[in-house]
Amino acid sequence: MNLKQTPLTEVHKNLGAKMASFGGFIMPIQYSGIIAEHNWTRTSVSIFDICHMGEFIIQGNFKGSGLDKVVTQNLENMQIGSCRYGFMLNDKGGIIDDLIVYRIEQEEWMLVVNAATIEGDEAHIKNNLNWDAHFKNASNDFAKLDLQGPESINVLGDIVGDEIYGLNYYSFRDFTIGGGEYLISRTGYTGELGYEIYAASTHAQMLWNMFLKDSHVHPAGLGARDTLRLEMGYSLYGQDLTNQISPLEAGMERFIDFDKDFIGKDALIKQRENGLTHNLVGFIVNSRRAPRHNYKILSGNKEIGIVTSGSFSPSIGCGIGMGYVLPEYKNGAKIVIEHGNIEIEAEITAKPFYKKGTARNSQVSFS
Amino acid sequence: MNVKDNQFYTNEHEWVSIEGSKARIGITDYAQHSLGDITFIELPEIGKKIEQFKQFATVESVKAASDVYAPLTGIVVEVNATLVNQPELLNSSPYEEGWFAVIEIDNIEESNKLMDASAYKKYIEEIAH
Known part of the structure; x- marks a missing residue:
């Protein structure tokens, strides 16, 4: 397969990143190490190349x-x-x-x-x-950089000015940086206070280098992005969500407006009436061992489901995961994750796993 | 990538250091670097017989779980309990603090199937290209 590049691919290689394919692109997985990048994002601020989206x-x-x-x-x-x-x-x-x-x-x-x-x-x-x-696929025209972490607001404040402090969670506006206009939204996939910056592809390197000039900002790869999102219980398309899974099964009914018409609505209503055959749950492991995608989930000797995402959690220090199980298995249920001769004891638990994320903080201070 | 002299290596990136009738075993700097941050290590029990080129331990990194194979056949006489509690020692010190186990060697002739340091250096240069 011919992998696509982002405007920053060469920059990552020069930084010594480990690269791998993701979503048809060659992407940076890690620079200094997944755990270090994960912890840096939770406590300071990281920049991610998300141009593949x-x-x-x-x-x-x-x-x-x-x-x-x-x-x-x-x-x-x-x-x-x-x-x-x-x-x-x-x-x-x-x-x-x-x-x-x-x-x-x-x-x-x-x-x-x-x-x-x-x-x-x-x-x-x-x-x-x-x-x-009028429809336009602008994916190749746009670069997307994610600036994520509790210090992201101050880093951006130094660059775009105090107006950034007024930007609320899930809102956006245009900001000026060095004569260019960029759409910046207060959104992200890490659970931390953060921003997503949309720029012309040709400006990606200039912006990336500018952010990294601030010593608070370190580059982070898709490895840390995955552990960060999993600790928040955020689903990943292709693993936790697929075209065989409905949002009801994924426990995401709150993102659906049943008062309007949309493709798939009738099927969802029918599914709700008939009851779900499985649903997405989170679980926490009693050791450092990691559940992984496609490992089986058992209760006693009975197979009750399958793991869709799993990892060691750097913030919590144990294994965590998500998967689809029969609907009668709820929070508190003891389960076993099995794969070959691997057996991992776990307990179904409420998400998010990590509860100190700063993404929604409204009391953002000037510092 | 650091390769330590005076010990033997396998194709699967384990090392073994002969200490009289015993052998200390672990995984190489190349292996820990490829795996990334080590998060979990499962070691065999003392008294267990392990066989050359068969799985005897498991390591997990953030990204994957991997089997570790025995470089020589023997009985496990010592395991590195510190490593189980601090798996990150494998990243920082694969040849010293990151050792896995000590075995009583069954048959030293088996070392003929292993690489010495200079052969292993060549081997990892080749697979890197």
Whole structure:
């Protein structure tokens, strides 16, 4: 397979990053080490190259364009300058992708989607948009840099000014950096206070180098991004979410507006009436041993499910994971994770695993 | 990548240092570097017989679980309990503090199937290219 590069691929190699394929791209997995990068993000601030993710721009009335039927979010009551998490579903209620919708203007939207699903998403959206809607796949035009960690606000404040302090969780606006205009949203995938910066691809290296000039900022790779998101109980598309899984099974009903029409709604209503056959739970291991994707989940001798994500948790110091189990197994249930001769004792527990994340902090201080 | 002299190596990146009738075993600097941050180590029990090129221990890093193979056949007489509690020692000191176990050697002739330091150095240079 021919792997795609981001505008920063050479920069990562020069920094000595370990590279690997992810979502069709060659991406940095780690620089100094996953645990060091993880801990740095929890306590200071890290920068991640997230250029692999896709961006679509859609112009049109939310309903008239057809976009409203494609996504599960309520678009109508979104403020300009806000963003909202939700899904695109197939007509069986399976998740085609999870995505964030940005309301850029009254009749302009940006959809931020996963790298591996860009092509499929584009086809699905185009099939369902009305003739007068304007669609543009801007994934190659946009670079995306994630600045994440409790100190991110001060780093950005030094660069864009005090206005950053007024930006609330899941909102965005344009900021000026060195004469350029960049869309910055207060969003992220780490559980920490943080920002996602969308820039012209040609500006990616300039911005990356500028952020790294601040000694508080270290580069972090997709390895740390994965352990950070898992500690928060955030799902990863392709593992915890697939086109065979519905948002109800994933425990994400709150991201669905059942008061409107959308593709997959009938299937979800039917599924809710019939009851779920399995659902996503989190579990915590009683040792440092890590559950991994596709390990079996047992209760006694009975196979009750499968692990979709698992890792050692650097912040908690034990194994953690998520997986789909029969619905009668709830918080507090003792389970065994099995793979070959590996046997790991665990207990189903509420998410997030890590409870001190700063992402939603409203009392952000000047310092 | 650091390769220590005066000990033997396997294709799977274990090292073994002969100490009289006993042998101290572990995994190499190349191995710990490829695995990344080590988070968990499972060692055999004392008294267990381990066989050359068969699995005798497990290491986990953040990204993956890996089997560790015995460089020589023998009976386990000592294990590094400190390493179980501080797996990160394997990253910082793979040849010293990061040793796995000491065995009573069954048959020293088996070392003929292992590489010496200069052969192992060549071997890891080749697989890196």
